Amino acid sequence: MAGVLKLKIHESGEELKNLLAKQSTARGRERIQALYLLKIGQVKTLKELAILLGRDTATLYRWFQKYKAKGLDGMLEVKKGQGRKPAIPSEVMDSLRDRLQEPNGFQSYGEVKTWLKEKFDIDASYKVVHEAVRYKLKVKLKTSRKRRRKRDRDVQKRE
Structure with a gap:
């Protein structure tokens, strides 16, 4: 049939x-x-x-x-898509994590971006670097804030 x-x-x-x-x-x-x-x-x-x-x-x-x-x-069987490859590979993220734990780590995300370009030839955008450091590695870059000049003069006059 x-x-x-x-x-x-x-x-x-x-x-x-x-x-x-x-x-x-x-x-x-x-x-x-x-x-x-x-x-x-x-x-x-x-x-x-x-x-x-x-x-x-x-x-x-x-x-x-x-x-x-x-x-x-x-x-x-359900095949899982591979997805996009990360802009910063896991080996580089490990090196970055180690470098961030050093006392004289980085002062800004721009420094991190420059370091990645020089050491690993990774040209990541500022946004990618910020998300990697701040949210994936959960590190806050501590920088001292600039103080206002006028306030500094007022404090000096009082003393």
Whole structure:
């Protein structure tokens, strides 16, 4: 019969039903449900299953190819994106942490930025340097504030 899906499902209907109840994500439930519906014989063709689940047949085909190749775990596997690489690598952050702990560390974020450029050839923006030092390393750069000249003269006159 044309269009009949030939997929050997290794798990029993009861096992799939239990797995379906244990799934914590909609993605996992949907894929287990597809296998379950095929196993119990509620659907025979890929097209019927696609209509029932509201998915394209190519999507279902891709799921079943993963199932054939890697089994149930492969079909349910969720790949995590790598994300953006940090502007300041972890080794450099360790060196920066050590340098900040020294008594004569840095006076300003600009100094940190210059140090990164000279020592590691990292051209990080002021914002990146500030966030790294202040929020990731949780260090406050202590600088003395300039005092007002007028106030200094008033204090000198009183003395």
